[in-house]
Amino acid sequence: MKIPEFEIFSNCEAETKEAAAKLSEEIEEGDIFALTGDLGAGKTTFIKAVVKSIGIDDSNSPSFALVNVYRGRKKIYHFDFYRINKVEELYDIGFDEYISDESSVKFIEWAELFPEILPGQYYQIKFEYVNNSKRKITLKHVQN
Numbered sequence: 001m002k003i004p005e006f007e008i009f010s011n012c013e014a015e016t017k018e019a020a021a022k023l024s025e026e027i028e029e030g031d032i033f034a035l036t037g038d039l040g041a042g043k044t045t046f047i048k049a050v051v052k053s054i055g056i057d058d059s060n061s062p063s064f065a066l067v068n069v070y071r072g073r074k075k076i077y078h079f080d081f082y083r084i085n086k087v088e089e090l091y092d093i094g095f096d097e098y099i100s101d102e103s104s105v106k107f108i109e110w111a112e113l114f115p116e117i118l119p120g121q122y123y124q125i126k127f128e129y130v131n132n133s134k135r136k137i138t139l140k141h142v143q144n
């Protein structure tokens with residue numbers, strides 16, 4: 001895992017987007033990012049800014065499809081586990097194939113809800129709510 005671990009404080013939405021834009025310069029095909037943390041802490045905001053930096057302006061949280069696919073300067077898969085009730089739903093949409101596609105970069109919101117489906121090696125990005133406009137964002141290497 002090439003991206004160094006970090007811990008930063010973001011004081012506003014724009015700073016979170018800046019951090020995402022900076023990270024997007026370092027992402028590589030095959031990378032998996034598991035985003036965890038509080039409701040409304042900024043996970044979607046972060047991913048939307050990464051998607052924007054590969055050249056795609058309009059993105060949203062995956063709803064019925066459970067996964068959004070973006071093809072810009074890179075290919076990004078955006079999952080959101082929040083609405084998933086059981087792990088079988090992930091098998092049904094072909095999660096295994098998505099996650100093992102080495103030509104894409106994956107971002108998973110609410111990854112902590114189904115830890116058993118996560119691969120052996122990934123980046124964890126934890127979002128913590130400090131106050132109304134302040135967030136702590138921590139990137140860690142996870143190797144199981």
Ligand SMILES: Nc1ncnc2c1ncn2[C@@H]1O[C@H](COP(=O)(O)OP(=O)(O)OP(=O)(O)O)[C@@H](O)[C@H]1O
Binds near residue numbers: 042044127135
């Ligand atoms: N420093 C900050 N960084 C990111 N978002 C911030 C910050 N300060 C305030 N906000 C606001 O917090 C909200 C973050 O919402 P967002 O949808 O990105 O969170 P989320 O982690 O995806 O939530 P959910 O768990 O519901 O999916 C936005 O309304 C944004 O404007």
Ligand SMILES: [Mg+2]
Binds near residue numbers: 045
């Ligand atoms: Mg979200």
